[in-house]
Each structure stands twice: as structure tokens, then as C-alpha cells.
Amino acid sequence: MEAVSMQQRKKIHPHKFTLWIAIGSIIMMFAGLTSAYIVKSGQPNWQDVKTPQVFWYSTATILLSSLTIQMALRSFKQREMNRYRQLMAVTMILGAVFIVLQWNGFMQLWNSGIQFKGVAGAGQFLYVIFGLHALHVLGGAIALIVMLIKAFFGQTKTYASTGIEVMATYWHFVDILWIYLFVFFIWIK
Amino acid sequence: MSNDANMHGHAGVITHHEVHYDEHHVHHHKETFITKYVFSQDHKTIGKQFLITGIIWAIIGGLFSVLFRLQLGFPEQTFPILETFFGKWAKGGVIQPEFYYALVTIHGTVLVFFVLTAGLSGTFANLLIPLQIGARDMASPFLNMLSYWFFFIASVIMFSSLFVHTGPASGGWTSYPPLSALHQAGQGSKIGMDLWLVSMAMFIVSSLLGGLNYIATILNMRTKGMSMTRMPLTMWAILFTAILGVLSFPVLLSGAILLLFDRNLGTSFYLSDIYVAGQILPNEGGSAILFQHLFWFFGHPEVYIILLPAMGMVSEILSVNSRKPIFGYMAMVGSLFAICILAFLVWAHHMFVTGLNPFLGAFFVLLTLLIAVPSAIKVFNWLTTLWRGNIRFTPATLFAIGFVSLFISGGLTGLFLGNSTIDIHLHDTKFVVAHFHIVMGVASMFGMFAGIYQWFPKMFGRFLNHTLGYIHFWVTMVGAYLIFWPMHYEGLAGVPRRYLDLRDWHSFNKFDDLNKMITVVSIIVFAVQLMFVFNFFYSIFKGRKVRTQNPWGSNTLEWTTPINPGHGNWPGEIPEVHRWAYDYAKDGREFIPQAEPVGANESKDH
Ligand code: HEM
Ligand SMILES: [Cu+2]
Numbered sequence: 076m077e078a079v080s081m082q083q084r085k086k087i088h089p090h091k092f093t094l095w096i097a098i099g100s101i102i103m104m105f106a107g108l109t110s111a112y113i114v115k116s117g118q119p120n121w122q123d124v125k126t127p128q129v130f131w132y133s134t135a136t137i138l139l140s141s142l143t144i145q146m147a148l149r150s151f152k153q154r155e156m157n158r159y160r161q162l163m164a165v166t167m168i169l170g171a172v173f174i175v176l177q178w179n180g181f182m183q184l185w186n187s188g189i190q191f192k193g194v195a196g197a198g199q200f201l202y203v204i205f206g207l208h209a210l211h212v213l214g215g216a217i218a219l220i221v222m223l224i225k226a227f228f229g230q231t232k233t234y235a236s237t238g239i240e241v242m243a244t245y246w247h248f249v250d251i252l253w254i255y256l257f258v259f260f261i262w263i264k
Numbered sequence: 265m266s267n268d269a270n271m272h273g274h275a276g277v278i279t280h281h282e283v284h285y286d287e288h289h290v291h292h293h294k295e296t297f298i299t300k301y302v303f304s305q306d307h308k309t310i311g312k313q314f315l316i317t318g319i320i321w322a323i324i325g326g327l328f329s330v331l332f333r334l335q336l337g338f339p340e341q342t343f344p345i346l347e348t349f350f351g352k353w354a355k356g357g358v359i360q361p362e363f364y365y366a367l368v369t370i371h372g373t374v375l376v377f378f379v380l381t382a383g384l385s386g387t388f389a390n391l392l393i394p395l396q397i398g399a400r401d402m403a404s405p406f407l408n409m410l411s412y413w414f415f416f417i418a419s420v421i422m423f424s425s426l427f428v429h430t431g432p433a434s435g436g437w438t439s440y441p442p443l444s445a446l447h448q449a450g451q452g453s454k455i456g457m458d459l460w461l462v463s464m465a466m467f468i469v470s471s472l473l474g475g476l477n478y479i480a481t482i483l484n485m486r487t488k489g490m491s492m493t494r495m496p497l498t499m500w501a502i503l504f505t506a507i508l509g510v511l512s513f514p515v516l517l518s519g520a521i522l523l524l525f526d527r528n529l530g531t532s533f534y535l536s537d538i539y540v541a542g543q544i545l546p547n548e549g550g551s552a553i554l555f556q557h558l559f560w561f562f563g564h565p566e567v568y569i570i571l572l573p574a575m576g577m578v579s580e581i582l583s584v585n586s587r588k589p590i591f592g593y594m595a596m597v598g599s600l601f602a603i604c605i606l607a608f609l610v611w612a613h614h615m616f617v618t619g620l621n622p623f624l625g626a627f628f629v630l631l632t633l634l635i636a637v638p639s640a641i642k643v644f645n646w647l648t649t650l651w652r653g654n655i656r657f658t659p660a661t662l663f664a665i666g667f668v669s670l671f672i673s674g675g676l677t678g679l680f681l682g683n684s685t686i687d688i689h690l691h692d693t694k695f696v697v698a699h700f701h702i703v704m705g706v707a708s709m710f711g712m713f714a715g716i717y718q719w720f721p722k723m724f725g726r727f728l729n730h731t732l733g734y735i736h737f738w739v740t741m742v743g744a745y746l747i748f749w750p751m752h753y754e755g756l757a758g759v760p761r762r763y764l765d766l767r768d769w770h771s772f773n774k775f776d777d778l779n780k781m782i783t784v785v786s787i788i789v790f791a792v793q794l795m796f797v798f799n800f801f802y803s804i805f806k807g808r809k810v811r812t813q814n815p816w817g818s819n820t821l822e823w824t825t826p827i828n829p830g831h832g833n834w835p836g837e838i839p840e841v842h843r844w845a846y847d848y849a850k851d852g853r854e855f856i857p858q859a860e861p862v863g864a865n866e867s868k869d870h
Contacts, residue, residue, distance in 0.1 A: 089403035090403070090404065096480065099511060100476070101514065103510075103515055104517055105518075110557075111518070115551060118549065120549035121549060191531045193532075194532070195533065195547070195550050196549065199532070207521070
């Protein structure tokens, strides 16, 4: 009985699986928003927007953080707990930097006169879409903080890597999602 | 992620899930009232919480329909008692226009989302998934509990919106902008609309958490031997329902977020060139049709989210109670799958008259009409399952048969609407109201009733009173047809939906008596639902006790648990499964439970 159930479980851990479905769900939300963008961009009075430079820096930041979380996962699996903690902390900081940079980009746009009120256009979509993405990064960063606290103060004697694997998958996902959104905004006028 | 840590943080035994749960079960701590009945993580309790919350909403939603039917049936009459209860909303005993629209909107919202989505899926997915696939609980009991409590928060917010000064949302259950986007568009577009949106956002979170769990549980936590094709059809239906929900609710959320921005931050996603309340608005370049795309991309899958669980339960109940295997099991699964795919490809049939490109419309007509194929397969299989069966006419069976009847009637009228040219005439008439109430509203209610009568013994260890059950069925069945059948004629004649007073349309005077009849029948049907609610609560405490483990002689695993199962469901090991769920009338035996090993000389058909 036990052997079989383990065999069944081995396919994929339910929590990882749940994350994959959740990712599908999040993709649908952004698919909805970006298709709305496409529908609207074909209509009269559409105002284009030039994406501020700073979003390139945030792209670099989030790419780097994907690398660090991957390394963290590796260290965890090699049981190098110190390195693991450091890399997780770096990832968390990079995540925070990303959000600050996004905020910076928003402020630049806002100050250049692209605000909520007025003629509809790409700018308003940008705030909503990038903003929702940033919320997803924020959620990830908070989860990272929780894991960090556990890593520093908890008495984890276990080496089950599911939690951190789930975390890393999610983190890579918001990274790829960002690349998609960024390319989308540069491409579709 | 962090939930993972919370749930299993204390043990590195995640790979030994089974073991973990067993351990958990054995020294399953003393439960307090709070952990057992309020913040419970037991899927059975959560299912009951969904059901009872759903029942409360059904009473509210049903009562609202009686109120607006009073207006539609007796527009010239005054009802002073209404003023006593509702004050300015029914000044002089007459239902005011704002009140009428609020009633219709909340009726629709509550029945579609709170009753037939949360109340139906939430109840039976939670109750049945672990019991029927052989699991101790859901993949994540904690997320599951959150799912209920988000629903609860959504309920509280929606309920509180009924009491705000300007009244609840009044733009219809679809809440199209610009009506829903502009505070100055009317009473119901003020704070009530914001509460509606926030409540719906909470509801979406609840549905997503639930759906994630249902899928993960069904795909990962089946007991030994329970291959996918041995699962009862209820499980397949709930699986597809959850997939639909997980992929479509986020799109509604994105539509709602844009709407919130338009409402409160001055953006123009949906707004353009508007003159309202003596004022020209600055918004330019928005498109109200955009909202309809987002809404119906979700909305059409949503109608199947409501229907599929009912289909699954009806399949199971018809097979058990006609003591025959389900006819065409794989065809049933295949048609569910086809319906799911098509559900995402037909949304624009709600938008034929929005100026949709007729060329595009033609594709949507084709895809829409294609749904008739899997639907017909299902109907055929239900009828052949019943055919020459040894049918036990329990209330559950009757409601299941009623479901099939309603699904046929309502599906046929869908074919009219699905043709874009005919829809130009029928759109936004009472014909549409008749169509979707029969095929979705009443049919899914019937599925839900069937499920309640069938699984009440598993939920509460007692039976519902069957005499009241028969009265409930016949009055509801006859009543539903009396209410909605005539609306087809009204719609064909051009009577619009969403109008509270047709007296100035002299050509519609001929329907006056019909409308009175519909209203009277509605009141009777509503009263009978109250009788059901009485039966429900009375039977929880005083119903006839279940004395055998398997009162319906059913094959599925839930009937191998004790009559009143605890958290963890099976006191010993989870049974192993050796066969599909439909070995009825096989080798001269009435039924052979799934947990029974295949005999040496058993015939081989499954
Ligand atoms: C062969 C099957 C079906 C076809 C061809 C069909 C077609 C349509 C069409 C074209 C409309 C839009 C009518 C209009 O607004 O002018 C409609 C409305 C609707 N249908 Fe169906 N339908 C079918 C089955 C179903 C089923 C199975 C359900 C639910 C379980 C359903 C639920 C609804 C609802 C809720 C609406 C109205 C929404 C609203 O405007 O408030 N339909 N149907
Ligand atoms: Cu539809």
C-alpha cells in the first residue's frame, strides 16, 4: 500500500502540481489583459507610449535573481546551508530592487504626463499590467522572506527540497512573465 | 510555497504522504468546536459549510425573484406590506425602478455565483473528491479551508451591499460598463457597485483556491488501483469544471480590475464619448465592448462550470438507481472534454448584436452549434442508461431524470439563439431568459437537489424525508416548466428582458394573464423550496437514521467509509480499487463495489 502510494506520489508532488496549475491561471489573467491591449490598440485615439529606460535595468535585475535562486536551490541540494541562505537573501534583495525600479519607471512615465485621466492608450495598460506583475513579484518576495526567516531561525533538520523548488519555479515564472510583458510592450504598438 | 511550509513544515515526510496522513489521523488531537465546525480543514465539513451558505443565498436570491415577479405579474397593484419591509425602495407599496434593478442584479449574481458555483461545486467537490477517489483529504486542506473563508468574506461583502444607502449593484449580473463604470449613472452604480466588484474579487480567489485543490487532488491523490478511467463520472465532471474555472476566472478578474480603474481612477479602458447626468465626460478611446469580450470569455465557460458538476452527479445517480452500468462511459468523458474545449471558443455568441463582424460571427455560430454534438451524446447516454433499467424512483433519481428533461428543452432553444440571424430578433428578450433558466438555472438546481438527496446520508448519517422529497420534485418540475415555457412565446413576440413595466406596449397586453400566472406559480415554487429547506434542517437532526454502510447499494468508495466518517475518512487503510465504478447487474449480481477484487471466473467486459 505504502509502496504504491509513494510510487504514485513520485510522479509529482501535489504542491508542485498545484503551483503549475496556478501558473496556468496567472497566465490566463495576463493573456486576458494583453489581448485587451491588442483589441484596444486597433481602435481610434490610441496613444502609444515609450517605455522608460529603467525597465531595461529591472529586466537585468530579475534575470539575475533567477540565476541566484537557481544557485540557492543547488546549494540547498548540496546541503551547503550557508551559501543557500546567502543566495536566498540576495534573491530577495534583487526582488526588492526590481520592485523599486518598476516604481521608478512608473514615476517617470507619470511625470512625463502619462496619467490615468485623459485619452486611453498604452500607458494606462502599462500601469495595470506591469503593476499586477509587480504584485506577483512582491508576493514571491514575501514568501522568500518567510523562507529566509525559517532558514535562519528555524530548526530545520529536514532536507526536503519541495518548498524551495516550488519557490524557485514560481520565481522563474514571474521572470519569464516579465520578459514576455516587456517584449510585448516594446513590440505591439 | 509558504503554505507548503506551514502544512508540512514539521515533517520531512512529504514523500510519504499517506503515512503522514495516517499518523496525523491516529493522534488526531482533541478537536475543539472551533476547529471542528468553524475553521475546519476536514473536506467533509468544508463541503457542508459551502452547502449551508449556498442554501442561505438561495433563499435570498429566490425571495428576490418572487419580489420582482410581483412587479412583472401585477404592475398596477400596490403591496403596502412591501413598504413596511423595504421603506423607500417600495414607496407606496410599489416596487421602485432602482429596487427592481437591484433585485434582478442580486438575484442573478447570487444564483449564478454563490449558489450554483460555490454552493454546487464547493459542496460536492469537497464532499466527494477524497471520498470517491480514496484519499484522506484534499491535496492542501489548508488552502481548501481558505477557499471557503474567501467565499464567506465575499458573501459578507455582498450581503452588506444590500444595506448601503444607495442600494446594491443594479447593472445586471453581467455588470456591463458604462452603466457599471460611472458613479453618476444611477443609484446602483455607486458604492453598491464597488462592493459588488470587491465581493466578486474575493469570490474569484475562493474559486481559484478551490479549483487548484480539486485538480491537484484528483490527479495526484487517487488510491491504489484508481486509474483515471475507473473514476466515477462525478470525478471527471468536477475535474473538468475545475479546469474551466482555473482558466476562465482569471480573465474575469482582469476585466474587473480594469473596471475598478475606470470607476475610481479615471482611466478610459471601457469609456468613450459619454454624456451623462448633464455632463460631458473627458474619457476618450475606451471600448465598452472590450468588457463584454472579457466578461463572456469567462461567462460562457462559467455556464458550464455550473452545469458540469450537475451532469456528473446525474450520470452517477442514474446509473446507481437504474441498477445498470452507465452507457458509454468513455463517450461521457470524451463529451465532457469536448464541451470544455468548445466552451472557450464560443463566447461571442453573447455578442452577435454588438456590431460584431458578421464574418467572424459565422465562425462563432458554427462553433456554438457544434456544442450540440457532445450535448446530444450525453443525453443519448443518459436515456440509454435508464432504458430497461430496474429503476428505483427515489427523489434523487427523479431530480436526475428531471435534469435530463430540462437539459433537452433548454439545449434545443440554444440552437435557436446560436444562429446569429435568429438571435438578432431574440437577443435580450424573454426567450433568452427562458433558455438559460431552463438549461442552466433550473437544470443545475435539479442536479444539486439530486446530489443532496443522494449524498445526504453520507453527509449527516440520516435520510431526508422522501415524501416531502416527492412533493418537492413534482411541484418544482411542473412549476419550472409553467414558469419558463411561456417566456419563450413572450420572447418570440418581442417582449424584452430587464423591463419592469410593459403596460405602455399595447401589443404585449395579451400576456398580462400569462404574467400573472407565472408570478403565482413562482410563489408556489418558492414556497416548496422553503419546504425543502425545512426538510433539510429537520432531517439533519431528526431524519431517519442510516443503518447500513451502503444504503443505495452503490459501487463507489464513499460507501465503504463508516456511516459517520471522521477526519481521514477510513479508520483503517484506504481500500484498494479493482474495477470501474459501474459494475451493476453483472454476472447476475446487482452490484459489485469498486473495492472488491475481480473474481476468478468473472466475465470480462470490464
Ligand atoms: C446547444 C447548446 C447551447 C447553445 C447553442 C446556446 C446558445 C446561446 C446563445 C446564442 C445565447 C445568447 C443569447 C442572447 O443573449 O441573445 C445564450 C445565452 C445563454 N446561455 Fe446558452 N446555449 C446552449 C446551451 C447552454 C447551456 C448548457 C447553458 C448553461 C449551462 C447555457 C447558458 C446560457 C446563459 C446563462 C445565457 C444568457 C446569459 C445572459 O445574457 O444573461 N446555454 N445561449
Ligand atoms: Cu454562452
